[in-house]
Each structure stands twice: as structure tokens, then as C-alpha cells.
Amino acid sequence: MHAVVRAFSKQYRHAGKNEKSHLLNRLCRTIGYSRKHLMEILSNPPEARKRKKRIQQSQYVRIIKSLRTLWAVSNYACGKRLKPLLSSLIAALRRHKELVVTPEERKLLLQISPATIDRLLTHDRKRINIKGRSRTKPGSLLKHQIPIKTWADWDNAKPGFVEIDSVHHCGSSLNGEYIYTLDLVDVATGWNECCAHLGRGEYRTIAALDTIKGRLPFPLLGIDFDSGGEFVNYHLLRYCDKNHITYTRAREAIKNDQAYIEQQNYSVVRRFVGYQRMDTEEQLKLVSRLYELLSDYQNFFQPVMRLKTKIRDGAKVTRKYDKALIAYQRVLKRKDIPKETKQNLRERYKKLNPKRLLLEITGLGRKASKR
Missing domain, CATH: 1.10.10 (Arc Repressor Mutant, subunit A)
Incomplete structure (x- = not known):
């Protein structure tokens, strides 16, 4: 009842004689108080009681x-x-x-x-939002010879069909020669590998791809890339034909065609290496060592959630994801991976110290960013 009285007290104090009488009659009928008592509490309404919060320690x-x-x-x-x-x-x-x-x-x-x-962890979490520069220039000579593959075509991919992209460590200047990262992610398992090379030459890009090919726990069966000139060239075409690798390209300026690798470019490469310019042999050695350690950390200790369904209802989009799993776990679950490979991965996993790996990776990243 006190809440009702407090709600009408201001109106009562500022009302005229007739309006006060009408208000008193109305409240008498509603809450059953006498007019004398109502006049008193409307003029001096009781203060609201503050409820004491019961603080229970989590x-x-x-x-x-x-x-x-x-x-x-x-x-x-x-x-x-x-x-x-x-x-x-x-x-x-x-x-x-x-x-x-x-x-x-x-x-x-x-x-x-x-x-x-x-x-x-709400108070510990900080968001970092840094944007870099894009340096992809389309290659035009072989576009008509390389089939286009879109994001929707990768739903039932098996291990070995990967997306690749080139990340430029040019800083704020595009002049001169600098370090590039060839970033690769397997669509089926989420297995990620990176390789640094100095310069954007076609032979160096192929050498980096060949290095990554030797690190994968399964054969490289197919690659999908954007329209950059480092990929759309005869050298890579011959390399793929020689090694029986299927090659496809994404549509220009449609990043969803390479959704997996575009995500990895930030969450892996930019997050650990950053956006600074890197153009020396010493930095190349540091980044190369960083990527060797990052392969263990990323593939054995970083869970990935895969999109299962995407339903659009007008402007509303509902996405459902599978349970987050590490790439290592996804590889072990595959029936098309040899048992010997799985056993080698298990032995490799037991030797890894995630805390030590992360400390070494971040340390190398800081050293590489200092010129």
C-alpha cells in the first residue's frame, strides 16, 4: 500500500482543494484507509524500504x-x-x-x-580491433583456365582440400621487398600451417607451399586461392599438375568464398605476428621459427567451431555450430587418416607444453617486430 501512497503523494501535494477531496475519496474506496490517515501519509509519504541484497559468494x-x-x-x-x-x-x-x-x-x-x-572473465577481457592493409592484386593471365569454386562447394570436403592465402607484412608502406606469409587451412579438419618467405616471387610462393605440404599429416589433394598474381600463374599451375593437386580459385572480392582462410589470417597470422613491416633476413628467421612453434600450438591446443547450419528468416540469420574441437582431435576422428599417422600425432602431442609454446611464440613475435 505504501507504494500506492508514494505514487499519489506528489499529485496530492500540488492539487487544489476540490482535487484533493476527489483523490481522497478515490483512495479511501481503493485501499480502505480513513481520510484522516490518508491526509497524513500523503503529506508525508513513508520512505521506500531498501531490500538488502543477499550476497552469496560464488x-x-x-x-x-x-x-x-x-x-x-x-x-x-x-x-x-x-x-x-x-x-x-x-x-x-x-x-x-x-x-x-x-x-x-x-x-x-x-x-x-x-x-x-x-x-x-568479463573484467579481464579486452577487445583489440586493428585493421591492416590489403595488397592483393589480381592475376589475369590464367583466370579462364582455373575453375571457380565457391564457399558452398566445400561442405563435404575430406582432409587435404585446403584454402590458401598470402599475408603481406609491409607495414604502412608498400615499397620495396618485404616478408610474406603463405597461410593454409584444411577445410575438413581446420589444420593450419604457415610459412614465411621474403618477396612475392612465384618460385618462392611455390617453395613455401612445398614446405607446408611436407608438414601436413595428410596428402595435399586440392588448393583454393584468391585471384592474386602469386597464385594465378603458370608456375603454380605446373606444380599442381605435377603433384596431382586440384586447384580452384575464389571469385574476385567475394571473401566468403574463402571464409576459412580469411578468418585464419587475423586469428593466427595477424594476432601473433602483427601489422609491422618486416623486410630483413633476421626477421624472416624469427618468423619462420615462430610458425614452426605455432603449428604445434594452433593445431594441438586451439579449438575450432565449425558452422553446421545457417538459416535465414527475413533479416534474421540463425547459425548453429558444432562442438568446438582441436584440429588434432578432428584428425584422430577421421577414418580416412592412417593409424600410423594418428599414433605419431599422439606421441607428438604428449611432448608439447602449451604454456611454454605460447611464451616462446609471443617472445619471437616481439623480437621480430623490433627492427
């Missing part, structure tokens, strides 16, 4: 420090990507004595939900 307070460590080692993955990674990440860090947790804390870490992870 059970996850005790694991927030460990969660921050795991989040940092995962390179600040979101809750939906971090949650499936926690079990293997905790095991890897404990194996290398980089993390100490009690059985109770481990249980809490494994039962925490993605939403709770994001909520607990």
Missing part, C-alpha cells in the same frame, strides 16, 4: 586464478571454445608442472559452463 571464486591461467594459455578463447579444451589443457599443463590444482578445483573447472566462464 563457488568458482576459488578457481578464478587457475581459470585465468588456462584462459591465457588458450590465447584468450571465448567460453564456448575454452570449455571443451579445459580437460586436455589441464592435463597437459599438469603433465609439465605448469599448473597445480586440487581434485576439487579440477572438478569445478570441468563442470563450469561456457556462460559462467565468460561471466567470470
Whole structure:
């Protein structure tokens, strides 16, 4: 009732005699108070009672420090990507004595939900939004000889069909020769490899592709690239024919045709190497070493979510993703990958320390960015 009185008190105090009488009659009928009592409380309305909030300490307070460590080692993955990674990440860090947790804390870490992870890390999360320069120039000589393949054609790809792109480390100036990164991602498994080379020459691009080809845990069966001149040339055409590699190209200026690799360009290359200009042999050695370590970190400790369905209802688009899995896990699940390859990957995984890898990668990135 006090809430009703407070709602009408201001109106009562500023009303005339007749209006006050009408208001009193109305309230008497509504709430049953006497006129005398109503006149008193409308002139001096009672203050609203402040409800005391019962502050209950979250059970996850005790694991927030460990969660921050795991989040940092995962390179600040979101809750939906971090949650499936926690079990293997905790095991890897404990194996290398980089993390100490009690059985109770481990249980809490494994039962925490993605939403709770994001909520607990709200104040720690910072977004970085940096834009770089595009340096892709279309090659025109062989366009009519290279078939176009769009994003929709990759739905049921098997391991070995990849998207590739060239990332330019030119900084703010496009003059002179500088370092390029050949970035590759396997569509079926999300396996990612990078190789740095100095200059944009066709032979160097092919040499970088050949280096990556030797690192893949499965045969290279097909490549899809944009219309850049480093890819649309006779040298790459002959290389693909010689190695029985299918080659296709994306449509010009349609980035969704290469959605997988365009995402990797930022989340992998730019995130660890940055946008600074790099044009020396010393920087090339540092970046090359960085990519060797990054291959282990990215493919064994970075979960990826794949788009399952995309439904458009007018202006509303609903996307559904599968469970976040590491590329290593996706390779192990494939029936078309030899058992020997899987066993080699398991042995390689056991030797890896994700925290040490990330520290070395970030250290190399800082050194390479200093000229």
C-alpha cells in the first residue's frame, strides 16, 4: 500500500482543494484507509524500504586464478571454445608442472559452463580491433583456365582440400621487398600451417607451399586461392599438375568464398605476428621459427567451431555450430587418416607444453617486430 501512497503523494501535494477531496475519496474506496490517515501519509509519504541484497559468494571464486591461467594459455578463447579444451589443457599443463590444482578445483573447472566462464572473465577481457592493409592484386593471365569454386562447394570436403592465402607484412608502406606469409587451412579438419618467405616471387610462393605440404599429416589433394598474381600463374599451375593437386580459385572480392582462410589470417597470422613491416633476413628467421612453434600450438591446443547450419528468416540469420574441437582431435576422428599417422600425432602431442609454446611464440613475435 505504501507504494500506492508514494505514487499519489506528489499529485496530492500540488492539487487544489476540490482535487484533493476527489483523490481522497478515490483512495479511501481503493485501499480502505480513513481520510484522516490518508491526509497524513500523503503529506508525508513513508520512505521506500531498501531490500538488502543477499550476497552469496560464488563457488568458482576459488578457481578464478587457475581459470585465468588456462584462459591465457588458450590465447584468450571465448567460453564456448575454452570449455571443451579445459580437460586436455589441464592435463597437459599438469603433465609439465605448469599448473597445480586440487581434485576439487579440477572438478569445478570441468563442470563450469561456457556462460559462467565468460561471466567470470568479463573484467579481464579486452577487445583489440586493428585493421591492416590489403595488397592483393589480381592475376589475369590464367583466370579462364582455373575453375571457380565457391564457399558452398566445400561442405563435404575430406582432409587435404585446403584454402590458401598470402599475408603481406609491409607495414604502412608498400615499397620495396618485404616478408610474406603463405597461410593454409584444411577445410575438413581446420589444420593450419604457415610459412614465411621474403618477396612475392612465384618460385618462392611455390617453395613455401612445398614446405607446408611436407608438414601436413595428410596428402595435399586440392588448393583454393584468391585471384592474386602469386597464385594465378603458370608456375603454380605446373606444380599442381605435377603433384596431382586440384586447384580452384575464389571469385574476385567475394571473401566468403574463402571464409576459412580469411578468418585464419587475423586469428593466427595477424594476432601473433602483427601489422609491422618486416623486410630483413633476421626477421624472416624469427618468423619462420615462430610458425614452426605455432603449428604445434594452433593445431594441438586451439579449438575450432565449425558452422553446421545457417538459416535465414527475413533479416534474421540463425547459425548453429558444432562442438568446438582441436584440429588434432578432428584428425584422430577421421577414418580416412592412417593409424600410423594418428599414433605419431599422439606421441607428438604428449611432448608439447602449451604454456611454454605460447611464451616462446609471443617472445619471437616481439623480437621480430623490433627492427
